[in-house]
Amino acid sequence: MLGSIYALVALGYTMVYGILGLINFAHGEVVMVGALVAITAIGVLGPATGLPGPLLLLVALGVSVLACMLLGALLERVAYRPLREAPRLTALITAIGMSIVIQNLAMLAWGRQYLSFPALLPNEPMILLGATVTGTQLIIVALTALAMVVLMGLVNRTRLGRAMRATAQSPALASLMGVNVDRIVVVTFLVGSALAALAGVMVAGYYGQAHYHMGFMLGLKAFTAAVLGGIGNIPGAMVGGLALGVIESLGAGYIGALTGGFLGSHYQDVFAFAVLVLVLVFRPSGLLGERVADRA
Amino acid sequence: MSTSPALHLDDIARAFGGVQALSGVSLSVPAGCIYGLIGPNGAGKTTLFNVVTGFVAADRGRCLLHGLPITGLSVHEVTARGLARTFQNIRLFGEMTALENVMVGLHRQGRAGVLASVLRTAAARREQAGFVERAMALLDRVGAGAQASRRAGTLAYGLQRRVEIARALATGPRVLALDEPAAGMNASETDGLRELIASLRNDGLTVLLIEHDMRLVMGLCDRVAVLDRGRLIAEGPPAAVRTDPAVIEAYLGHAPVGEGH
Amino acid sequence: MRDPRRLRLVGLALGLLALLLAPFLVDALLGRAWVRVLDLVLLYAMLALGLNIVVGYAGLLDLGFVAFFAVGAYLYALCASPHFGLHLPFWLLLPAAALLAAGVGVLLGAPTLRLRGDYLAIVTLGFGEIIRIFLNNLNAPVNLTNGPQGITMIRPIEIAGVSMARPVELAGLTVPSLHLYYYLFLGFAALALVVSSRLEDSRIGRAWIAIREDEVAARACGVNTRDLKLLAFALGASFGGVAGALYASFQGFVSPESFGLTESVMILCMVVLGGMGHVRGVVLGAALLVALPEALRYTGPLQRALLGSVYIEPSDLRLLLFGLALVLVARWRPAGLWPSPVRRRELAERHAPGGPESAQ
Numbered sequence: 019m020l021g022s023i024y025a026l027v028a029l030g031y032t033m034v035y036g037i038l039g040l041i042n043f044a045h046g047e048v049v050m051v052g053a054l055v056a057i058t059a060i061g062v063l064g065p066a067t068g069l070p071g072p073l074l075l076l077v078a079l080g081v082s083v084l085a086c087m088l089l090g091a092l093l094e095r096v097a098y099r100p101l102r103e104a105p106r107l108t109a110l111i112t113a114i115g116m117s118i119v120i121q122n123l124a125m126l127a128w129g130r131q132y133l134s135f136p137a138l139l140p141n142e143p144m145i146l147l148g149a150t151v152t153g154t155q156l157i158i159v160a161l162t163a164l165a166m167v168v169l170m171g172l173v174n175r176t177r178l179g180r181a182m183r184a185t186a187q188s189p190a191l192a193s194l195m196g197v198n199v200d201r202i203v204v205v206t207f208l209v210g211s212a213l214a215a216l217a218g219v220m221v222a223g224y225y226g227q228a229h230y231h232m233g234f235m236l237g238l239k240a241f242t243a244a245v246l247g248g249i250g251n252i253p254g255a256m257v258g259g260l261a262l263g264v265i266e267s268l269g270a271g272y273i274g275a276l277t278g279g280f281l282g283s284h285y286q287d288v289f290a291f292a293v294l295v296l297v298l299v300f301r302p303s304g305l306l307g308e309r310v311a312d313r314a
Numbered sequence: 315m316s317t318s319p320a321l322h323l324d325d326i327a328r329a330f331g332g333v334q335a336l337s338g339v340s341l342s343v344p345a346g347c348i349y350g351l352i353g354p355n356g357a358g359k360t361t362l363f364n365v366v367t368g369f370v371a372a373d374r375g376r377c378l379l380h381g382l383p384i385t386g387l388s389v390h391e392v393t394a395r396g397l398a399r400t401f402q403n404i405r406l407f408g409e410m411t412a413l414e415n416v417m418v419g420l421h422r423q424g425r426a427g428v429l430a431s432v433l434r435t436a437a438a439r440r441e442q443a444g445f446v447e448r449a450m451a452l453l454d455r456v457g458a459g460a461q462a463s464r465r466a467g468t469l470a471y472g473l474q475r476r477v478e479i480a481r482a483l484a485t486g487p488r489v490l491a492l493d494e495p496a497a498g499m500n501a502s503e504t505d506g507l508r509e510l511i512a513s514l515r516n517d518g519l520t521v522l523l524i525e526h527d528m529r530l531v532m533g534l535c536d537r538v539a540v541l542d543r544g545r546l547i548a549e550g551p552p553a554a555v556r557t558d559p560a561v562i563e564a565y566l567g568h569a570p571v572g573e574g575h
Numbered sequence: 576m577r578d579p580r581r582l583r584l585v586g587l588a589l590g591l592l593a594l595l596l597a598p599f600l601v602d603a604l605l606g607r608a609w610v611r612v613l614d615l616v617l618l619y620a621m622l623a624l625g626l627n628i629v630v631g632y633a634g635l636l637d638l639g640f641v642a643f644f645a646v647g648a649y650l651y652a653l654c655a656s657p658h659f660g661l662h663l664p665f666w667l668l669l670p671a672a673a674l675l676a677a678g679v680g681v682l683l684g685a686p687t688l689r690l691r692g693d694y695l696a697i698v699t700l701g702f703g704e705i706i707r708i709f710l711n712n713l714n715a716p717v718n719l720t721n722g723p724q725g726i727t728m729i730r731p732i733e734i735a736g737v738s739m740a741r742p743v744e745l746a747g748l749t750v751p752s753l754h755l756y757y758y759l760f761l762g763f764a765a766l767a768l769v770v771s772s773r774l775e776d777s778r779i780g781r782a783w784i785a786i787r788e789d790e791v792a793a794r795a796c797g798v799n800t801r802d803l804k805l806l807a808f809a810l811g812a813s814f815g816g817v818a819g820a821l822y823a824s825f826q827g828f829v830s831p832e833s834f835g836l837t838e839s840v841m842i843l844c845m846v847v848l849g850g851m852g853h854v855r856g857v858v859l860g861a862a863l864l865v866a867l868p869e870a871l872r873y874t875g876p877l878q879r880a881l882l883g884s885v886y887i888e889p890s891d892l893r894l895l896l897f898g899l900a901l902v903l904v905a906r907w908r909p910a911g912l913w914p915s916p917v918r919r920r921e922l923a924e925r926h927a928p929g930g931p932e933s934a935q
Contacts, residue, residue, distance in 0.1 A: 040693075101905065110696055114638065115898045119895060126887060287705075287708055298687060367795070388794075401795075421781070426778045431780070442776075
């Protein structure tokens with residue numbers, strides 16, 4: 019469940035990394051904005067239009083996707099583009115700065131409290147293939163799968179996708195071949211942000227709440243998922259996300275037993291990090307590929 | 315020691331993905347000569363450099379520096395054993411002065427640790443003063459002494475090249491590997507470079523030279539090796555190599571001999 | 576020849592005098608609360624100088640620097656409070672804090688420093704959070720850290736039997752506790768400054784800066800980049816550890832809340848804003864950013880006066896401004912507000928500097 023959300027967010031990290039070689043620290047915050055915008059949209063549109071739950075959710079999702087795409091494009095244009103030739107450290111610092119700025123603007127706009135995400139979907143548990151699942155869970159998985167299929171199609175089957183892959187290989191060469199690199203980068207941010215909005219709405223729906231600080235841990239974990247799958251690698255991000263979700267829930271479930279009750283399930287967040295360090299140490303290329311150690 | 319070649323490569327191979335960048339290159343660089351390494355673009359020259367200097371691991375083969383194996387050593391260890399290099403695209407420390415750049419090259423020859431540096435012990439001060447003096451001498455040696463206190467990033471191209479060579483010399487090499495030092499230089503800069511390289515040989519240094527400028531290679535090198543598609547296709551004195559049918563064939567497929575690239 | 580030197584000496588003496596009198600002046604003019612701010616400026620200057628070694632010199636982006644601060648603070652808190660009934664002396668605990676923090680730095684750095692910079696940033700970011708999670712939760716089943724409540728009644732530092740927590744009568748002059756801590760922190764900050772600036776102009780410092788500028792070229796110069804990066808990491812961490820121990824004694828109380836990402840970001844801001852790699856700039860950054868929240872307090876009444884009521888809590892603005900500062904400085908002044916001047920070596924002067932750019 020969480021795994022598919024991590025996968026969606028991880029895609030955003032991996033795509034931007036693949037093209038710019040930059041870790042977009044602010045990506046987790048885009049997810050947060052997606053969740054909060056959706057909550058506001060539901061709060062405003064629900065009473066105003068009286069739409070039925072699922073339809074309202076869909077509209078809110080649309081609003082949130084648009085808002086996040088705008089935010090992503092803005093981020094790229096204002097913060098990252100001017101620094102494309104600058105040293106790595108500068109770009110990284112900017113990314114962190116933007117992440118803090120977005121988070122705190124969100125805090126000013128939405129406040130410090132947890133906002134509850136209304137249950138708009140039928141949530142009675144049902145039995146499917148022997149497992150108990152809820153409608154929300156089913157929809158999360160289905161939407162994730164759909165988003166991924168669409169994304170794979172986009173990247174592998176379209177002209178735009180080809181241009182994206184060319185840019186990822188070598189921006190200089192791609193621009194020589196007539197690819198408008200700036201445009202491709204913006205598109206990458208747009209797609210990544212749209213996925214982030216989707217993930218934000220899902221995570222808010224899953225927990226039934228959202229707040230301005232949720233992007234940080236989620237971003238960290240999704241990044242871990244991207245590294246686990248092999249950063250820069252799109253199928254890798256999906257696999258990594260799912261794998262991390264499984265590791266985390268298994269880990270949280272068994273940590274008490276493993277440590278003789280010494281550590282409890284509130285250490286769940288530690289798992290993602292432990293996975294990250296272990297992967298970086300033992301298999302820096304991730305499950306599916308691309309080396310991350312310093313090139314000569 | 316003096317009988318063993320300065321550098322001996324034995325069956326060096328390296329593939330990137332499916333591309334065989336080097337497939338079994340063996341050659342010997344006699345001590346005290348200028349040894350040219352030429353070949354069309356993509357022939358594997360820089361890869362060979364990277365393998366020899368430890369930046370890239372070889373899939374197979376070994377490499378001896380004055381008879382001692384350096385295969386599998388990390389870059390700084392190779393440097394410590396007396397093989398220094400410059401880069402195709404100059405890599406100076408842009409924010410540091412020319413002098414400081416050369417002082418970094420002296421790093422290995424110093425011993426001052428954290429404590430000695432913080433306490434400014436007599437030994438540390440002596441070492442520092444010695445570094446400054448030697449770095450200055452090296453900059454003078456390559457003809458960049460007047461720019462010692464200029465920021466390296468602001469120097470003219472030809473001067474940056476010279477500072478980079480001074481920095482490599484600072485590591486105390488017995489073999490100096492230069493990767494296309496004349497690239498991007500104008501005629502007068504190239505002439506200056508030729509004199510500099512020749513004078514380094516006269517000081518007893520072995521120079522390994524990748525270069526596209528054929529006039530420079532043919533005029534300067536004592537021996538030349540020609541790579542094509544990862545293989546050694548000819549080796550010998552420049553005059554012999556120039557007329558070698560295999561070399562002419564390799565270059566006809568790309569660009570004629572003597573035209574650069 | 577003698578005059579400029581004498582002038583410099585006079586300036587130095589005046590500066591020293593100003594530093595010594597500062598707490599009394601500030602106390603008289605602005606009030607006791609600002610002496611506390613002064614103390615914190617010095618403490619954060621120490622932290623920022625530590626991070627400067629890692630980020631400013633070696634170019635390694637550490638986003639979890641506060642973890643080392645926490646390690647030092649908790650070490651001191653646990654060993655000098657009723658929590659375990661331990662009361663070890665500070666002259667033992669300070670070096671221990673430095674060593675422990677350095678050790679933790681090496682443990683964290685050893686597996687990650689060979690990776691590209693961005694990964695280090697993420698790993699350190701996660702590490703900072705993890706330390707906080709552990710501090711928060713290690714109260715059960717064995718109560719190590721007392722969880723979110725933190726540790727209270729930490730013993731203040733005592734020098735020669737005189738506790739820094741009580742005012743001292745000295746030749747008819749009453750020196751309040753905050754002033755005492757000021758002098759203590761001033762000493763440590765000065766030490767950190769001297770260590771930093773001496774290292775900068777040393778064989779080690781040049782190797783660090785070389786790594787920052789171009790790691791590949793640094794290796795080709797024979798620099799063992801892995802060891803030197805670890806050294807930077809450990810040394811920077813030890814500054815953090817000492818500052819943490821001092822902080823624990825100063826506050827008398829530590830809790831996990833004080834060691835969040837916010838703190839890491841704030842310290843990073845000090846380094847970046849002031850001028851990466853330039854010790855004076857970093858100290859300036861620390862002063863600006865510690866004083867900023869205090870100054871922001873005035874925006875509350877200002878908002879009320881201008882707009883009728885307080886729309887934005889001053890404390891909410893702090894992080895936002897930090898973030899903005901990072902972005903703006905990175906974009907417009909990447910070398911910081913007070914960048915390091917290009918240093919000229921005495922010996923280099925024998926050749927006319929800035930001579931004609933020949934050979935072109």
